[in-house]
Amino acid sequence: MIKILANDGIHPDGKTLLEEANYQVDTEKVAQEDLMEVLPSYDAIIVRSATKVRKELIDACPNLKVIARAGVGLDNIDVDYARDKGIAVYNTPAASSQSVAELVFTHMFSLARFVHRSNRELVADDANFKALKKAYSEGTQLRGKTLGIIGFGRIGQEVARIGIGMGMNVLASDPMVDEADIDIMLYATKSIRLTVTVETVDFEEVLAQSDFITFHVPSVGRALIGKDEIAKMKDGSFIINTARGGIADEDALLEALKSGKLGGAALDVFVNEPTPNPELLQHPSVSVTPHIGASTVEAQANIGRELADKILEHFGALD
Structure with a gap:
């Protein structure tokens, strides 16, 4: 089973799409300092701007295959390093x-x-x-x-x-x-x-x-x-x-x-x-305003569905 940690949350529409494909999607927030221990058991992580995915965390997660950003900016992710390690990095540039x-x-x-x-x-x-x-x-x-x-x-x-x-x-x-x-x-x-x-x-x-x-x-x-x-x-x-x-x-x-x-x-x-x-x-x-540019009901639904589509395309549906 593909295990996904949606550490900064995911819209129910996106979560449903992933779960219908028999993926496990966990949405309980893990503190940044605890990710080193928790994330190694996951295949993918979904973040927004709060969670940082840096080199040290990437090195600690040999099973990690996808880092998905629910938004546009990728400055909280060491993108080039992740891709050099064979990890796919996705964002949602159109949704919001x-x-x-x-x-x-x-x-x-x-x-x-x-x-x-x-x-x-x-x-x-x-x-x-x-x-x-x-x-x-x-x-x-x-x-x-x-x-x-x-x-x-x-x-x-x-x-x-x-x-x-x-x-x-x-x-x-x-x-x-x-x-x-x-x-x-x-x-x-x-x-x-x-x-x-x-x-x-x-x-x-x-x-x-x-x-x-x-x-x-x-x-x-x-x-x-x-x-x-x-x-x-x-x-x-x-x-x-x-x-x-x-x-x-x-x-x-x-x-x-x-x-x-x-x-x-x-x-x-x-x-x-x-x-x-x-x-x-x-x-x-x-x-x-308190960093709410993408924080509308419509945008979050679009982001959730777009992320789910990209993750499904990467892994494929499970029987």
């Missing part, structure tokens, strides 16, 4: 694209109309309704603004699709992508499909021209946007990071927010999760 893209716009709307601040302040016991109405009466519309997208893979293209549909000017940058065809569905009395070709531009152009910049890249071990990059951005522009903590230098980000260089920032991911910098969290121009 829509959910992450929608969260990007949730934050953008929140920042543009001060929703994050209104929700904090209007519920206070001493809230002054008229004063708050006046303070937050100078919001901005997204239509007509320039949306910069750094990383133009599946998620970046989904962000572009929404932005174009809203009437935003889209600038995308990705060294691996020259252009992408973005399909847009319009619904009225009947559905109409339009295709818009977006050609990528230099990173520097995105910095200089964008009102909002959103990142959709894997971790590269360093910040892609720091003090020098922020200096090249428009005054009053916004940064959105739903990709990986550390893509934006948090110290430089906080400095730019304090000086007014940036109009605001939206963060779903942080350098020191699960205890991010409290000064950054509490800054009035920051909209935050």
Whole structure:
């Protein structure tokens, strides 16, 4: 029997598919420090971002054949080392694209109309309704603004699709992508499909021209946007990071927010999760969420089914 440890959980749809194929799927969480003892008896492990699968753990598990990541980023797995050892590594790059893209716009709307601040302040016991109405009466519309997208893979293209549909000017940058065809569905009395070709531009152009910049890249071990990059951005522009903590230098980000260089920032991911910098969290121009980009019912179901399909394809169904 194939034994799978879904250490960070798996959607019931995916679990059912695996169990129908006579796989054993265990979902009880094993602490990171205990995996060395527990994982050697398993053929596969399913993780999200919490569980780390590093060289030492891989070496301790000679029976391990599959490492599956319920999500996109693989920075919590020593991928090259695992593959060199003959272990297959899978992720789910398509399953959560829509959910992450929608969260990007949730934050953008929140920042543009001060929703994050209104929700904090209007519920206070001493809230002054008229004063708050006046303070937050100078919001901005997204239509007509320039949306910069750094990383133009599946998620970046989904962000572009929404932005174009809203009437935003889209600038995308990705060294691996020259252009992408973005399909847009319009619904009225009947559905109409339009295709818009977006050609990528230099990173520097995105910095200089964008009102909002959103990142959709894997971790590269360093910040892609720091003090020098922020200096090249428009005054009053916004940064959105739903990709990986550390893509934006948090110290430089906080400095730019304090000086007014940036109009605001939206963060779903942080350098020191699960205890991010409290000064950054509490800054009035920051909209935050606790790493929930892929955390919708639909995305988790898609992820569970996609992982199950890949694992089944790898091992095959059992009699």
